[in-house]
Amino acid sequence: MEKFLKDVKRKIEKEGKRNNIGEDTIKRLLLPERFLEFTIEIGGRYISAYRCQHSSILGPYKGGIRFSEQVTRDEVEALSILMTLKCALIGIPFGGGKGGAIVDPRKISEKEREQLAREYVKGVFPIIGPETDIPAPDINTDEKIISIMADEYSRIVGKCSPGSFTGKAIKDGGLAGRSEATGYGGFAVLEEVCRVKGLKNPKIAVQGFGNVGLNFVHYAEKAGFKIVAVSDHAGGVKREEGLIVKDAVKSKHVADIKGERISNKDLLEMGVDFLVLAAVENVITEENTDRIRAKHVICLANGPVTRKAEEDLHQKGVVVVPDILANAGGVVASYCEWKQAQKERKCSKEEVFSSIAKNLKGSFCELESLMKEKSDKKLTLSCAAISVALSRLEKGYLKKNGESK
Ligand code: GLU
16 A cells, blocks of 8 residues: 555656646645544454545545555555545645545444444544535445434534535435435546547446446446446456446346456456446556556546556556546535535535536546647646646645745
């Protein structure tokens, strides 16, 4: 995981230099503003937990909480940096944060899960709040867990505080469409790439069938796109004429989809128009770049392609749509939910989806024009995205510090 953090920081340094971003802004962005580390005790077990507040230059810290045995301190920090860049790129007035705990909530009882959620909130309580740091869901933290967390926060402050967390269940002040938002955003990006590049009837393979992958597939299939392969941790399935994925949307098991059984590795190496990575980080690395045959890669997970692999794919002519754009649908919806809590006006699913599509499609077009304008063969979409984010962050940094460039 150390590599993930190093990669993210290296990208900031490199794009900072390339775009003449002031040294002070870069130095500030290479260090988190605050990192909280604490221990949760559940049934005699000690669980390490974290909340990283990376940057508040553009607004309150914002970012999910991940519960997984793979969580590390470095991973949380890297993910918080990506949140800062993501919000800056898509123009949402939030900063970047991320939380995590080294635990698989699927391996503990329901009672312990609730205790875990409440203890996590007690640990981060001193530094979070609707105006300072607003956590959200991430891997293994669903709307049920987030509702419990918002309830615990409200209990501690002694009043209902729906603005303290986003990603709550609808009955607890959550937003229609929030849980589908990241997958839907990925689908909106797919549509836009096809429109801009004039692609018709592309073949799509999707790695990951969790909340994000599943919703991506759902909207893509509904719109008539051909999904030729999907996989989850247990393996994959393929069918050249297109899979019928809707049968598995309820059960959420790839095993319920008819087709030829393949491995995860087979899926990654398929000659498709789009490879959508919706699982975890570091899936395409220097080790397998030369075997990737997809024409476009959409990063729906955070950090699924390493920095070097991204450069190598770009050299081969593969278009890699970066995570900070492709998976930004979640935080756009979170912004709607947070505004909803402030204004006490319900936001409809249509409104949420239309703001996701408008925002992500607009950002993609902005990056496309930047790529044309610079006409630098080495410039990847990810570099362009980071450079847009950095210039916004620099403006904000200088404004905060009373200077202007
Ligand atoms: N965990 C999601 C992400 O990585 C959502 C964060 C949020 O809505 O604050 O973008």
